[in-house]
Amino acid sequence: LAELRATDPEIAEVVLGELDRLRTGLQLIASENLTSPAVLAALGSTLTNKYAEGYPGRRYYGGCAQVDRAEEIGVARAKELFGAEHANLQPHSGASANLAAYAALLQPGDTVLAMDLPHGGHLTHGSRVNFSGRWFRTVGYTVRADTELIDYDEVRDLARTHRPKMIICGATAYPRLIDFARFREIADEVEAYLMVDAAHFIGLVAGRAVPSPVPYADVVCATTHKVLRGPRGGMILCRGALAERIDKAVFPFTQGGPLMHAVAAKAVALREAAQPEYQAYAAQVVRNAQALAAGLAAEGMRPVSGGTDTHLALIDLRETGVTGRAAEERCDAATITLNKNAIPYDPQKPMVASGIRVGTPSVTTQGMREGQMRQIAGLIADAVRTDPAAAGGADRLARIAGAVAELAREFPAYPRG
Numbered sequence: 006l007a008e009l010r011a012t013d014p015e016i017a018e019v020v021l022g023e024l025d026r027l028r029t030g031l032q033l034i035a036s037e038n039l040t041s042p043a044v045l046a047a048l049g050s051t052l053t054n055k056y057a058e059g060y061p062g063r064r065y066y067g068g069c070a071q072v073d074r075a076e077e078i079g080v081a082r083a084k085e086l087f088g089a090e091h092a093n094l095q096p097h098s099g100a101s102a103n104l105a106a107y108a109a110l111l112q113p114g115d116t117v118l119a120m121d122l123p124h125g126g127h128l129t130h131g132s133r134v135n136f137s138g139r140w141f142r143t144v145g146y147t148v149r150a151d152t153e154l155i156d157y158d159e160v161r162d163l164a165r166t167h168r169p170k171m172i173i174c175g176a177t178a179y180p181r182l183i184d185f186a187r188f189r190e191i192a193d194e195v196e197a198y199l200m201v202d203a204a205h206f207i208g209l210v211a212g213r214a215v216p217s218p219v220p221y222a223d224v225v226c227a228t229t230h231k232v233l234r235g236p237r238g239g240m241i242l243c244r245g246a247l248a249e250r251i252d253k254a255v256f257p258f259t260q261g262g263p264l265m266h267a268v269a270a271k272a273v274a275l276r277e278a279a280q281p282e283y284q285a286y287a288a289q290v291v292r293n294a295q296a297l298a299a300g301l302a303a304e305g306m307r308p309v310s311g312g313t314d315t316h317l318a319l320i321d322l323r324e325t326g327v328t329g330r331a332a333e334e335r336c337d338a339a340t341i342t343l344n345k346n347a348i349p350y351d352p353q354k355p356m357v358a359s360g361i362r363v364g365t366p367s368v369t370t371q372g373m374r375e376g377q378m379r380q381i382a383g384l385i386a387d388a389v390r391t392d393p394a395a396a397g398g399a400d401r402l403a404r405i406a407g408a409v410a411e412l413a414r415e416f417p418a419y420p421r422g
């Protein structure tokens with residue numbers, strides 16, 4: 006950092022400001038985590054200089070011996086950790102991994118069956134503002150209004166009616182386990198590929214805290230920066246029979262040179278995720294999410310589907326009369342970072358939303374447990390109910406921020422020294 010300070014004090018200030026934000030606030034964004042210093046070291050290494058289009062042993066550039074080793078080690082670790090026949094660590098992001106999966110398995114105009122966005126699906130699952138909705142015909146399935154769980158009968162009926170070439174399961178805001186065997190059965194019945202977008206929960210799979218989609222899916226797409234706690238990036242796991250198609254879809258079809266510093270950092274994260282401590286971490290992430298959901302429920306904030314089996318909870322705020330957007334802003338003022346989120350059958354527009362999404366990967370990395378989750382639920386409830394425009398509101402939010410800072414000091418992100 007001394008060099009950065011000397012060369013570019015403005016950006017050094019940003020980096021240190023962000024570190025301070027992490028050290029003094031609470032990070033409850035379900036898709037974020039706090040990477041280890043080892044992952045950061047690989048990311049900030051000279052591997053960022055290297056051009057390595059192609060794959061280990063078949064590159065379009067010389068001088069790739071070292072980066073070949075990094076990628077081979079990383080791929081071997083991914084295959085071992087997830088019991089996958091093939092792994093590709095080159096996708097620049099989760100969206101890039103999904104694009105490559107579409108490119109490998111489909112032709113433009115083909116039909117895809119995926120979860121509707123307002124019910125928890127991702128932009129890359131058929132949104133009209135994304136390649137997936139522009140270049141493919143997408144049909145959306147929903148959750149049941151009564152249980153707020155995936156309606157597998159609807160999935161089967163839609164599959165029979167629309168005969169999709171690919172079915173996607175895996176979401177951004179679905180707190181429950183997904184029945185991969187059921188999806189496999191439906192995909193087999195209509196002869197569709199099954200793509201599991203495990204972007205959110207692949208880290209829980211790595212830590213054996215939830216069942217693995219690998220035995221059921223043709224292709225598993227994932228990110229490496231969420232619960233998995235690696236660098237920002239993507240990863241694809243697939244059956245051996247699809248390996249060549251997936252590799253070609255990543256490079257040269259949708260990407261150029263891989264980010265070898267990121268590939269190396271993914272390898273580091275995969276090594277960390279294979280340790281017994283990581284399994285304990287993943288289990289605690291889920292217990293913490295359950296405790297946070299229960300704590301919020303006790304504050305009159307209803308967890309969608311009644312709770313969670315994963316790292317995140319989706320909270321319906323309608324009882325409080327506060328929108329998701331206002332809740333996000335109020336929590337932000339109290340240095341609690343979370344996001345507004347549509348709930349199933351949400352009457353509000355997406356930019357307003359009736360809910361918030363909370364996740365526990367970061368606070369669990371900081372060492373917090375169920376007791377702290379109950380405390381955080383109280384702080385969130387207090388912030389959500391505090392109107393900054395009302396008399397004393399701003400002071401109250403500042404007092405909550407003080408309590409947050411105290412908790413963050415006790416369980417520091419990136420402890421000093």
Ligand code: PLP
Pocket residue numbers: 036097098099100101103126127129175176177202203204205228238239
């Ligand atoms: N798929 C799902 C289910 C996601 O939740 C996300 C990101 O949140 C992505 C894909 C895209 O990942 P990225 O932001 O790395 O492109």
